[in-house]
Amino acid sequence: MKTIEPGAGIATPDTLPPPPIAVWQHRHILDLDDFTREEIGLVLETADAMAEVLTREVKRVPTLRGKTVVTMFYEPSTRTRASFELAAKNLSADTVSLDASKSSVTKGESLIDSLRTIQALGADFIVMRHSQSGAPYLATQHVNCSIINAGDGWHAHPSQALLDIYTIRRHLGKLDNLKVAIMGDIMHSRVARSNIWGMSTMGARIVLCAPNTLLPRYLENFLAKCQLPHVSIETDIEPALEDADVVMPLRLQMERQQSGLLPSLREYIQLYQLTTERLSLARQNVLVMHPGPINEGIEISPEVAHGAQSVIEEQVSNGVAIRMALLYLIAGGKNK
Amino acid sequence: MPERTLVSPQDIQRVVVRIAHEIVERNRGARDIVLVGMQTRGVPLANRLAATIEGLEGITVPVGSLDISLYRDDLSSLSLKPTVHRTDIPVDIADKQVVLVDDVFYTGRSIRAAMDALIDLGRPQSIQLAVLIDRGHRELPIRADYVGKNIPTSQNEEIKVYVKEVDGEDKVTIIAPSKEVTDEND
Numbered sequence: 247m248k249t250i251e252p253g254a255g256i257a258t259p260d261t262l263p264p265p266p267i268a269v270w271q272h273r274h275i276l277d278l279d280d281f282t283r284e285e286i287g288l289v290l291e292t293a294d295a296m297a298e299v300l301t302r303e304v305k306r307v308p309t310l311r312g313k314t315v316v317t318m319f320y321e322p323s324t325r326t327r328a329s330f331e332l333a334a335k336n337l338s339a340d341t342v343s344l345d346a347s348k349s350s351v352t353k354g355e356s357l358i359d360s361l362r363t364i365q366a367l368g369a370d371f372i373v374m375r376h377s378q379s380g381a382p383y384l385a386t387q388h389v390n391c392s393i394i395n396a397g398d399g400w401h402a403h404p405s406q407a408l409l410d411i412y413t414i415r416r417h418l419g420k421l422d423n424l425k426v427a428i429m430g431d432i433m434h435s436r437v438a439r440s441n442i443w444g445m446s447t448m449g450a451r452i453v454l455c456a457p458n459t460l461l462p463r464y465l466e467n468f469l470a471k472c473q474l475p476h477v478s479i480e481t482d483i484e485p486a487l488e489d490a491d492v493v494m495p496l497r498l499q500m501e502r503q504q505s506g507l508l509p510s511l512r513e514y515i516q517l518y519q520l521t522t523e524r525l526s527l528a529r530q531n532v533l534v535m536h537p538g539p540i541n542e543g544i545e546i547s548p549e550v551a552h553g554a555q556s557v558i559e560e561q562v563s564n565g566v567a568i569r570m571a572l573l574y575l576i577a578g579g580k581n582k
Numbered sequence: 583m584p585e586r587t588l589v590s591p592q593d594i595q596r597v598v599v600r601i602a603h604e605i606v607e608r609n610r611g612a613r614d615i616v617l618v619g620m621q622t623r624g625v626p627l628a629n630r631l632a633a634t635i636e637g638l639e640g641i642t643v644p645v646g647s648l649d650i651s652l653y654r655d656d657l658s659s660l661s662l663k664p665t666v667h668r669t670d671i672p673v674d675i676a677d678k679q680v681v682l683v684d685d686v687f688y689t690g691r692s693i694r695a696a697m698d699a700l701i702d703l704g705r706p707q708s709i710q711l712a713v714l715i716d717r718g719h720r721e722l723p724i725r726a727d728y729v730g731k732n733i734p735t736s737q738n739e740e741i742k743v744y745v746k747e748v749d750g751e752d753k754v755t756i757i758a759p760s761k762e763v764t765d766e767n768d
Contacts, residue, residue, distance in 0.1 A: 270664060288665070295649060295666040304702055307652040337652075578657050578664030 274386050274393040275572055277402035278444040286448060290412050292571035293564070299336065300567055310339035310577055316369040318360070319396070320346040320376045325538055325562055326396050326406070330373045333569035342369070357381060358388050365389040371573065374398075379436075392576045400434050406537055407440035409568040411448055413561050414492055417533055422449035427486045427528075429455040430496035430518060430545045433462045437537040438496060442477055452477045455486035457518070459507040483518055490528040494535040495520045495545040511544070520546045525555065533557050585742070589731055589754035594714070594745075597730035598627070601712050602634035604728050609679050612639040614707065616675055620684045620696055621649045621667045626747035627714060628683040646671030648682070653695035669699070676704040681728075685743040687713035690724035715754055717741050 270288065278286070299307055315334035317327055327343065334341045344364070346352075351360060357376070364372060372391045374382050379399030386393050397403045414421055426445055432438045432454050445452055454461065458481060462468070469477050480486040487493060498514065508514050525532065534546075534556045542548045551558060589597075606612055612635050619628030625647045632643045651666035682696055697709055712728035717735040731754070735741060739758035746752050 292664075292666050295651075295668045298668050298670070299652070302703060307702070308698070309652040309654075309657060574652070574666065575664055578651075 270575055270578075273576060274382070274395075275404050275576070276382055276386070276393070276395045278404050278407055278440050278447065279402075281404075281444065281447060283447050283449075286408070286411065286444060289408055289568065289571050289575065290415060292575060293408075293412050293567040296336075296567040296570040296574070297564070299570070300563070305336050306338060307336065308338045309574060310334070310337040313339045313370045313577060314368055315339045315341050315371045315373060315573065316364050316367075316391075317341065317343045317373040317396070318346070318364065318375070319344070320351070320357075320374075320381075321397065323375055323396070325565065326375065326403075327373075329562070329565040330394070330396060330405075330569050333566050333573060334371075336566070337570055337573055339371075339573070342367075357384070361385050361389045365391055371576065394572060394576075397436055399436065400439070401436050402440045403436040403537075404440050404444070405565070405569055405572060406437050407444040408572070409561055409565040410437075410441055410494070410535060410537070411444050412568055413535065413557055413564050414450075414533060416564070417557065418491060418531075420449070421445060424450045424491040425453065425489060426450045426492040426494065427453045427455055427490040428494045428496065429483065429486060429520065431460045431498050432456045432465075432496065433460050434499055435496045441494075442474065446474050446476055450476070450492075453480050453486045453490070454478070455480045455483055455518075457481060457508070457514075483520075483524060484527060487524055487527040490532055492533045492535060493520060493525065493528055494537070496537065497539060497541055498545050500541065500544075515544060518545065519543075520550050522547065522549050522553070525550055525553075531555075535561055538562070585755045585757045587753050587755050588733060589715075591752035594730075594752045594754070597714060598630045599634055601728045601730060602631050602638060605631065605681055605710075605712065606635060606638055608710075608727070612641045612643050614677070614679050616644050616646065616671070616673055616678045616680050616706075618646045618648050618671060618675075618680055618682050618696075618700065620682065620692065621647055623685040623743055623745050623748055624648075624683045626745045627685060628681075629747075631681075631683060631712070644671075644673045646673075646675075648696055648699055650692055650695040650699055653699045655691060655695070669703075671703060674704055675700065675706045677707050679708050679710065680706040681710045681712050683712045685714050685745070686741050687711075687716045687726050687729070688719055688741075690720045690722035693724050694722050714743060715741055 299305060317330055319327055331341050369391050373394045373396050374385060375396040376398050379401035381398050382393050382395040395402055395404055428438050442452060532555050534550055536558045540551055542551055609615055617628040617632050619625030628645050632645045635643050647670050649667040649669050680700060693711060700709060710727040713726045714730040716726055716729045716732050719737055739756055742755045744751050744753045
């Protein structure tokens, strides 16, 4: 920790200057497409304060005492779910976790009925993961709880993108003009989609690198229509890596190779695996990130995944601080 | 009614010097003292006290900053933009004489939150409270150990403390009557 010199003024070392927004308006966290730069800045600044709490021996503050956070996961997850539950517990909220495979869903209960039941049980926040894109948006129309999207289909994973941005900012100071290469299975990746919104808003230049079959169709039209001029597409890995400040290979969803999107796994490894040799094309202090879970030896070699440039584990720890910040901001803002 | 200045920059400086003396006197020196300023304006005041104590005793007293946002009892009725600053206390406060420093002492609720926050960080030998202005209207059984100025107020008046490091100048003003009480003044 830093010592403060007498007369040094306010002792807030790692924080941004207060962002010039009057109101925090988000009652739900669904995606980053409706976040301004100032709002993302406020989340990061709040996460800094939360990170300090996580360094304490007793990592618990009484902020959300009496609030209930329900995690409702219709898809498997280890880190996101554990991360949200720890975040809620660190803020002294009560947590209930529902595993769809063991709940009334197996008896045929609809999503909306499940949500209403959870609301009736007294939930203040529902953290939700669902295999259908848009499910959390539907949820907001049927219950009064705050909905936090923990991943919906191929669509969005905002808390992951925020923790990625936070991790980059901690290492490189800011995102403006950084070159971020997101590589691999872009088509099926909600992490990539949320990062495109969030990182563009924060000023990064994004290169999406994948074989054509793993890029969403009409991507160019989409980028033009949404005015994302700093996002580019690259089908070869070398130009994507050149002078990159951040490299983020995505998990190759193994079930895809059966569906004919890839000629063979071996070819993919040969052409797209992030290896030490390829990484040397990037900047010397490049950050290697991965949203997890990792297929070591497929999209990334083990040496790179565990190498000196890797911040993959730190991403996981930062996730708790980011999720604490989101819960705090939703609970504290006048957004009811 | 317009804003009226109650305390001049010179007076603030005198108060800081007096409180620094009182802290040293009461703790028989400055050895185990840690000054903890409450965000935002308590922090520069704590830094000034530390500088003055260093002049008196030749000991550098550690200064920390404390943010109590996470300990408030009124989260759901909070501001439009909930802001939480980083708490940064450079030393272990266990077995230290911790002096909390705040600008305005009002209901006592912030101090209650600050004490909870401090105790979560360790077990100090004692917690003492130094405030620049005591404006009365306590809602909790809490008192200050070192008081700069007692300024009796009515609840619809507003006391504003300006410090150079944050506001560019040193002064204390009163605004009355005001419909809302800002959350900085409790």
